Amino acid sequence: MEHHFGGLQDVDHDGRFAVVLTPWLSRLQGGRTSIGGMVRSSDFRVDVPTPLGNRGDMLFLNSALPSNAVLRDLLSHEVAHAACISQRLLNQDGKLSEEEDWLSEALAHLAEPGWSNIDHRLAAFLEEPSRYPLVVPDYYRAGLWRNPGCRGATFLFTRWCVERQGPDLVHRLVASRSSGTRNLEQATGRTFEDLFREWSLSLASGDEPAASDLQDVLDRLGSRGLQPKVVRGDANHEQSLRVRGTAFTVVELRLASTELRTLRIVGDSTARWQFSICRIPDDLPSEK
Numbered sequence: 001m002e003h004h005f006g007g008l009q010d011v012d013h014d015g016r017f018a019v020v021l022t023p024w025l026s027r028l029q030g031g032r033t034s035i036g037g038m039v040r041s042s043d044f045r046v047d048v049p050t051p052l053g054n055r056g057d058m059l060f061l062n063s064a065l066p067s068n069a070v071l072r073d074l075l076s077h078e079v080a081h082a083a084c085i086s087q088r089l090l091n092q093d094g095k096l097s098e099e100e101d102w103l104s105e106a107l108a109h110l111a112e113p114g115w116s117n118i119d120h121r122l123a124a125f126l127e128e129p130s131r132y133p134l135v136v137p138d139y140y141r142a143g144l145w146r147n148p149g150c151r152g153a154t155f156l157f158t159r160w161c162v163e164r165q166g167p168d169l170v171h172r173l174v175a176s177r178s179s180g181t182r183n184l185e186q187a188t189g190r191t192f193e194d195l196f197r198e199w200s201l202s203l204a205s206g207d208e209p210a211a212s213d214l215q216d217v218l219d220r221l222g223s224r225g226l227q228p229k230v231v232r233g234d235a236n237h238e239q240s241l242r243v244r245g246t247a248f249t250v251v252e253l254r255l256a257s258t259e260l261r262t263l264r265i266v267g268d269s270t271a272r273w274q275f276s277i278c279r280i281p282d283d284l285p286s287e288k
Contacts, residue, residue, distance in 0.1 A: 001076070001079065001080065001083070001111055002083070003171075004111075004167060004168075004170040004171050004174070005080055005083035005084060005087070005107075005111065005170065005171070005174050006083055006086065006087040006171070006174060006175065007083070007086065008057055008079075008082055008083055008086050009044060009057055009085070009086035009089050010057055011043075011044050011045075011046060011055060011056050011057045011089075012055060012056040012057065014056075017057050017058070017059075017082070018056060018057065018058035018059075019058070019059055019060075019061060019075075020058055020059070020060045020061070021060075021061050021062075021063040022060060022061075022062070022063055023062070023063050023064060025037065025038065025060060025061070025062040025063075026062055026064055033146075034062070035062065035146070036061070036062050036065055036070075036074045036117075037059060037060060037061045037062060037065075037074050037075070037077070037078040038059070038060050038078065039058075039059045039060070039078050039081040039082050039085065040053070040054075040060075041085045041096055041098065043055070043056060043057070043058055044057060044082075044085050044086065044089055044096070045089070045096060057082065057086070058082075059078045059079065059081070059082055060078075061074070061075065061078070069113075069114045069116055070116045070117070072113055072114065073112040073113060073114045073115075073116045073117040073118075074112075074116075074117055076111045076112050076113060077108045077109065077111060077112050077117055078108070079111070080107060080108040080110075080111035081104065081108045083174070084099060084104060084107060084108070084174050087174050087175050088174075088177070097177050097178075097179065098179065099179045099180075099183070100135075100136075100137040100138075100179050100180035101136055101137060101138055101139045101140075102134065102135055102136045102137070102139075102150070102154045102180075103154070103158065103173065103179070103180060103183065103184065105139075105151055105154055105155075106154040106155055106157070106158035106159075107158065107170060107173060107174060109151070109154075109155040109158075110155070110158060110159060110162065110170060115217055118151070118152070118155055119217060119220075119221060120148055121148040121149065121151040121152035121155065122152040122155070122156065122217065122218070122221055123148075123152070123221045123222075124148035124149040124152055125148070125149040125150075125151075125152030125153045125156065125225075126152070126218070126221060126222065126223040126224070126225050126226060127149075127224060127225045128149070128225045129149075129153065129203075129225050129226065129247060129248060129249065130225075130241070130242065130243045130244065130247050130248065130249040131149060131244060131247065132147065132149030132150045132152070132153045132244065132247055133150060133153070133244040133245050133246045133247050134150075134153045134154055134157055134196070134246040134247065135180065135181060135192075135245075135246040136150055137180060153247070156199075156203070157195075157196075157199050159214070160199045160202065161184070161188060161195060161199075165187075165188055169187055169188065172187040173187050193274060196246065196274070197274060197276055200248040200276070201276055201278070203226060204226060204228075204248075204250045205278075206226075226250060227250070228250040228251055228252035229241070229249065229250065229251050229252070230251075230252050230254060231251055231252070231253050231254070232254050232255075232256075239251070245271070252280070
C-alpha cells in the first residue's frame, strides 16, 4: 500500500500510528447510525484545538468488528484514508488540501484486499445506476453520506481508470494538490467528459471488468440496472427518464421497419447532457 499511497505522517512525533477501538462508532447520531471506522483529517493538523482535533496521527475502529476479512478490508480502507491525508499535509505551508469525497472514498476502496466493504455498494449501483451520481464533492451536504450506490459508482469508475492508466495513477492522484475532476484530468491527461463516456459505454456493453476478480463479483451480484430500457420508435412515442447528474442510463431504441425516423431528445437546457449513440449489430440476438 505504501508504494501507491505513500507513508503516514507522524504528526505527534511519537514514532507510532494510533488505532483507537471504541464502541461509540455504533452510537452515532443518537444511536441511529453505526459505522465500522473513520479517519478525521482534523486529527492530523496541529493547529486544530481539541475536541475538534486530537493533534495526532490516528484512526478509529468499531470495537464490535469481527477479526476476519471484514476487519482487514475496513482497516485497509481507513489506513488508505490516513495515507492520503498524510500526503496532502506534506507541503511547506502546512495546510491540508482536502480531496473531494467521491474520489477520496474511491481511492480508499481500491486499497481493500477483499470485497466485504464494497460488494453491497456495487449491488446498489448496479441495480439502478441512473439514481447514483458519480461526482459528489461533499456527500454529507448533498444528503448522500454513506450512500451505497454512489460509493459503488466511484469505485467502479476509478478502478476502470487505474486499469487503463496503470497502478501509478493512484500515487499521482494521492500526491496531487488538486482535487476532484481537475485532479483526475491532470493525472490522466484526459478530460473528465471523455473518461466518463468511455467508462459508461464499457459498463453498458459489458466490457467494463478489466480483471477476473471483479467479473466474478459482478456475476454474483447481477447487473439488472445495466439492462437497456427498451423504447419502440415506430410511432409517435414518448419516453421519460430521470437521470442524476454524472449518472447514466441505458436505452435501446427498436424499430420494426427500415423507414427513416427522427429521434428528438428534450431535457433541462441548463444541464450539460452527454449522449452516446451506438448501433447494435444486425446479427446480435435481441430479446423479444
